[in-house]
Amino acid sequence: MSQLTFKFPFKTTYYEKDFYVSSNNFTAYKLVESCPDWPDKRINIFGPKGCGKTHLANILGKKIDSLFIRASELNDLVLENLKEKKCLIIDDYQNNIEEKLMYSTLNQINQTDSYIVINSIKPIKKIEVKLNDLKSRFDSFIQLGIDLPTDDLLRVILTKSFSDKQIKVNIKLLDYILKNIDRTYENVFKFIKDIDTASLSAGKSININLIKKVLKK
Numbered sequence: 001m002s003q004l005t006f007k008f009p010f011k012t013t014y015y016e017k018d019f020y021v022s023s024n025n026f027t028a029y030k031l032v033e034s035c036p037d038w039p040d041k042r043i044n045i046f047g048p049k050g051c052g053k054t055h056l057a058n059i060l061g062k063k064i065d066s067l068f069i070r071a072s073e074l075n076d077l078v079l080e081n082l083k084e085k086k087c088l089i090i091d092d093y094q095n096n097i098e099e100k101l102m103y104s105t106l107n108q109i110n111q112t113d114s115y116i117v118i119n120s121i122k123p124i125k126k127i128e129v130k131l132n133d134l135k136s137r138f139d140s141f142i143q144l145g146i147d148l149p150t151d152d153l154l155r156v157i158l159t160k161s162f163s164d165k166q167i168k169v170n171i172k173l174l175d176y177i178l179k180n181i182d183r184t185y186e187n188v189f190k191f192i193k194d195i196d197t198a199s200l201s202a203g204k205s206i207n208i209n210l211i212k213k214v215l216k217k
């Protein structure tokens with residue numbers, strides 16, 4: 001009798017218990033954990049795509065009354081709603097906000113003595129802007145960098161996740177996954193979900209062919 005499997009769209013969820021703290025993100029995590037006792041209320045967390053910036057921002061959003069938006073969503077209406085919040089979190093900033101709007105946002109943050117966290121791929125002080133006053137504001141932010149997860153951390157994540165799902169994977173298969181997987185947290189967790197689904201659908205334990213098939217998706 002074949003086993004029915006149901007395919008649901010992958011949706012990333014962000015819980016503090018699922019955030020793996022290591023040398024690549026320790027400083028940024030400790031800052032978020034210590035909120036609101038920060039040395040400054042203007043923070044820029046930067047690092048490559050998939051390093052955990054959005055996860056950290058979502059953890060922060062549960063610790064302080066925040067407005068969480070993607071940079072592309074910032075507009076005058078958002079600024080109106082911001083008046084009722086203690087913190088503005090702007091995710092995925094890539095100089096994709098009109099400069100005068102961004103400057104007005106930072107002015108409002110200063111006037112209300114609120115917190116602001118901007119997530120970006122590179123430090124915002126290194127992002128080229130034409131408005132000198134905006135550059136000056138960016139230069140005043142505390143900068144915290146995050147790197148992609150190390151091999152050791154990815155191995156821990158994979159081993160624990162497989163164990164939680166009662167999936168047996170030997171060391172050779174783990175090594176193959178580590179050498180070939182896209183090295184971001186989101187892709188690692190998506191791979192674990194997809195390989196579990198594929199294994200159940202095929203009615204087989206995980207093997208090299210199944211791993212190769214899932215990695216090619």
